[in-house]
Amino acid sequence: MTDSAYLAAEARARVEIDRQLVACGWHVQSRDQMNLYAGQGVAVREFIMASGHGRADYLLFVDGKAAGAVEAKPSGTPLAGVEPQSAKYAAGLPSNLGALVKPLPFLYESTGDETMFTDGFDPDPRSRPVVAFHRPETLARWMRHWVDDADGGSLRARLQRLGPVGPEGLRRIQVEAIKRVETSMVHNHPRALAQMATGSGKTFMAANLAYRLVLTAGAERVLFLVDRANLGRQTLHEFQQFATPGDGRKFTDLYNVQLLTSNRIDPAARVVITTVQRLYSMLRGEEELAEDVDEKSGSEIEPDRPVEVTYNPAIPIEAFDVVIVDECHRSIYGVWRQVIEYFDAFLVGLTATPAKQTFGFFNQNLVVEYGHAEAVADGVNVDFDVYRIRTKISEQGSTVEAGLVTKFRERETRRVRLEKLDEDVVYDARQLDRDVVSLDQIRTIIRTFRDNLFEPLDEGGIFPSRSEVPKTLIFAKDDSHADDIVRICREEFGRGNDFAVKITYRTTGVKPEDLLNQFRNSFNPRIAVTVDMIATGTDVRPLECVMFMRQVRSRNFFEQMKGRGVRVIDPNDLQAVSADATAKTHFVIVDAVGVTEGEFNDTNPLDRRKADSLKKLLDQVAAGVRDADVVSSIAGRLARLDRAISSEDRAELAEAADGVDLTDIVRVLTNAVDIDKAWERAAEANGGADPTEEQVDTARAELVEQASRILAERPALRSKLLDVRRSYMQVLDETSKDAVIDAGFSLDATDRARQTIESWQAFVAEHHDDIDALQILYSRPYGKRLTLKAIKELAATIGRPPYNWTPERLWSAYEALEAARVRGSAGKQFTNLISLVRKALDPGDELVAYPLTVEERFQSWLAQQKQAGTVFTDDQLAWLTRIKDHLATSLSIAPDDFELEPFVGHGGFGRANKDFDGRLASILAELAEELVA
Known part of the structure; x- marks a missing residue:
């Protein structure tokens, strides 16, 4: 860039810097027009410093005294190398100029697009990014702090004074979390993430943290961001109930805590609680936010693209010293990101279920990691069991035949009309409760739940010692689906309106919050049906059963929904709403859609050997x-x-x-x-x-x-x-x-499993000559190999009426009858049909998951190779393992397969062949022969 072009670029940057300084309350003046009494803050351009210290692009005066400087650079200039220049201005104030502090404490480097700030009052001053300049009254306040306390001129300086955390009233993990978050702040890490299991007391821990930061470190104001308004009310209650260490006075007796219900911050508030959508509305300068928007999760109303935030003088960047983000949806670190990054504040994230994006946002600074298993061990959480309900329509859909007079219901109004079908309506599981509502599918699930609720333990009872329905939360797909579930629950249990209720944002006639309090504190309702409102953060301690009648595609959201049941409760408090309960020892997930079988299910029960006493x-x-x-x-x-x-x-x-x-x-x-x-x-x-x-x-x-x-x-x-x-x-x-005694469910279940297996064995015997996969497995014809295509064709055949079998269903039947002779699970592998066919051909054999069979053959093959003197390198063993895994799911392997993952990511066929000294083709053939079928 030529000198003239550089000067022109810097001039453009100064125009933008001028605009930003004015927006932040500064009077920007030229040296020859300088008037230090124009306002509390004056920024003088091109101020000549002491000899050898150059010319400051802007010298900042507060209350008539020099306080800092701004070094301007053209847009795109890396600012890290500019810091020595602004530091030179800080030390080069002309001797005839007054300054409260020398060297000047407040230094900025800016291109107009990017601004860095160094606070000289920090213990070890380090520049940090800011989205705008601090207001003059803020710098004046910081200097007064320094005058009153030379070692406490900044928050980072006062953080050094934080003493040990007293354990009174805190759990072990809460004490540890406070220590580690504070240590992160003391070391001037701008962001910290605390991963704590649902129910472990994240909010109470944060209230203690806020108290220490306000009392000891002198934090001016703490922002507490929640996912939606009802969680804000819950957080406010936590602060209201928090008895501070020492004299035991409530936090709210000592400091103002404001839950925002309007777009105005109380200047006296030391803690402000709000949602990200309201905060965004305020930064945009909107007068108010619609109440229903605040009641929804930020994930439900998230924009299509990241929001952009511009400076708002009414809410300066220094409005908050600390921002605590409590279990907000991952979108807060995506599309809402600029809203949080607007403030010059420490950022503390609290979550039970961090996503990769969350770790990245917090600079991988995970200060606490406390999972479900640890929480159960500490008595902070209860463990859980999974009770699976499968129905034909849930998994396969159905057909409404042409010619039938059929009900059609409008989604929004639920108005029903009758119409004769001109053609068949065929629907699959994905269309359930969206395009087609099968009331019998809902009824079958609820009836199965009802019929098995109080069965004996050895007959699969969900709550075998009980006589009253435990507090149960059902997750529905949408409001209309929730209405159907509520009605059918009342009908199937033969109970009144107060037995089962819908709690969603669209509940009318009573506030959802009041219904939630009834569910939490009263005998009725026994069953609450929701969509998302109670999915995250909401505390319902007496809850003992969580039922999923909707799929969940997000691992984080699923873990949060599941977490509604983990909270512990005093036995007396539990018996106040569920008199027949003795203690909450665990909760039960009733899975009617297969959500617990998803790959994202991270939290597993501790009890992994349920069949053993x-x-x-x-x-x-x-x-x-x-x-x-x-x-x-x-x-x-x-x-x-x-x-x-x-x-x-x-x-x-x-x-x-x-x-x-x-x-x-x-x-x-x-x-x-x-x-x-x-x-x-x-x-x-x-x-x-x-x-x-x-x-x-x-x-x-x-x-x-x-x-x-x-x-x-x-x-x-x-x-x-x-x-x-x-x-x-x-x-x-x-x-x-x-x-x-009168139920007899277990006998029926056993009979159904026995009938399924007998039908399967008869099918294999009848069709071993006319279905390719069965023919190959039955007679093993020379030169004819089993293929994945043949297995998929077999799966398609048995999946159609009149059989309607899946590998999972067949596998479950064998598990029900002879669990001791079943190894592994059906999973989603088509190749497990091979194991099921072999079991049908030889009922006396074990049923072994096909990948386990392949693994055992692979280990045997490796042992033979070793005995023969063949030693594989680590790289070769890694290739062999990938090949084995591919064969376990695909039954064959060819050079073209190396163009796909996981092979291509490690160099593909060329690299593998090189690692095997050109012998890869023969090794592939040998492994396919040894491991497959």
Whole structure:
């Protein structure tokens, strides 16, 4: 760039900088027109500094005294290299000019598009990006702080004074979270993310954090962003109930807390609670925001593209010192991002379910990681079971035949008209409750739920000890779907209007918040049906059952919805709304759509060996079995017991455990199977360096061994655990038998499974000559190989009437009849049909998931190669594993397959062939021969 072009570009930048300074309350003047009394803040252009210190593009005066400088650069100039220039101005004030502080504390570098700011009052001053300049009255206030307290001129300086966190009234994880967030701030990290399991007290932790920041660090104002207005009301209640350390006065007695219901911030408020959509509305200068917009989640009303925010003098960038984002939807870090980044503030994120984008927004600064398993071990969460309901229409759809007089209903008004169909209406599962409403599908699910609710435990009862429907939350697809579910729930349970209610934003006649409070605190309603309103953050502690009648495609949203059930509750409080309950030991997810089978389901139950009794699990540990699933399952069972036992039983167990409390035993067992704990242990053993996979495996084995020995070395403890658990379970058994004897559901279920298997075996026997896949598996003709196409054709055949089978349904039938002879799950693999056909051909064999069969053959092949003297390199083993995984799902492999993932990402066929010294083709043929069918 020529000198003249550079000067022209800088001149354009100064025009924009002038505009921004004026917007931020500064009077911009030329040197020859200087009037330091024009206002509290004056920015003088081209001010000549002391000899050797150049000419400041802008010298900033506050209350007539020099306070800072601005260095202007053309648009696109990297500003990191400009900082020495502005620092030179800070130290080069002419001796005849007055200044409250020397060197000048407030330095900016700006192109008009980008601005960096350095606060000289910080302990270790470091520039940070800001979207505009600070107002003169703000710089004046900061200088007054410095005059009053030379070591406390900035928030970052005062943060150094934060003392230890007192544990009074806080859980262990809350204390740890406060410590780590504060440590991040003390080290001047602008953003911090705390991942804490749903129900672990994130909001209460944040209230304590805000109190410490306001009281000790002198934070002027804290912004608390929530997902929607009803969560804001819940957060306000948390602050109102927060008794501060010391004299125990409520937070709101000491400081003003404002929940925004209008677009005006109370100047006296030290904590402001609002939604991102209202904050955006305020930054745009809108007078008010429609109430219904504030009641919705930011994800529901998110714009198509990222919003753009411009400076608003009424809400300057320094309006908040700290912004806490509480469990907001991931879109807040996407399309709403500029709204949060507008403020010159520390950003603290609280979430149970961070997405990749969330980690990126917070600069990968994850200061706390506290998952569901840890929360269960600490007694902060309860564990869960999954009860799956499958129906034909839910999975396959149906057909409404031509010629029938059929009801048509308008989506919005629900007005119904009758019309004769001219042609068949064929619909699939995806169209259910959108294009076609099958009332019998809804009724079948609700009826199945009702009929199995109080069945005996050994017959698949959901709540076998109970006589009243536990508090149940049902997630519907939309408002219309919710209406249908509510009506059918009332009909199937034979109850009145107050038994089942809809709680959505479109509920009329009563505030949704009032209905939610009734659901939370009163006997009725027993069932609440919602769409999204209660999906995130909402606290309903007595909730014991969460039913999904809608699909969820977002992992984060699913985890939040599921999290409604994890919260613990005092047994007395639970019995106040559910008198037949003894304690909330777990909750149940009733899955009517397969949502728990999605790949995004991160949180799994601790109890992974449900078919084994606690005695069997304890016996295995005593006999030296050191299996992570066994330890995890014991932890899950004991965590439930921990929620139910009396103080006398707890004392007796502690005595048998040499003084160790049951809660601590559960925590040790849970930590033993936590891969993060294994990684930390391995890293510590490795001198702090990142450990290898082998080191992590070794560390995990050591943790499992240590945890197992707590039980293995104490026969009396194992015996006492069984006695105590039996005493509690015996009451449940006696209660359930009287209520369940007449139901006979288990026999019906067993009969259905037996009929399914018999029909399947008959089908295979009848068609082994005329269906390719069956013919190959039955007679194994020479030279004819099984193909994925043939397997898919078989799946299509059995999926049509009159069979309507899926591999999953057939697999479930075998699991119901002979669970001990079934290894692995059906999953979504077509190739598992191979295992099902073989089982039908030889009923005495085990049913083994096909990928497991391939894995066993692969390990056998590797052993043969090793015995023959063939040693594979790490790169070759990685290729072989990818090839094996491909064969397990596709049954064949060819060079063209290497143009797809996962092969192409590692160099494709060319790289693989090179790694095998040109022998890849023969290896592919050999593996296909050895591993497939």
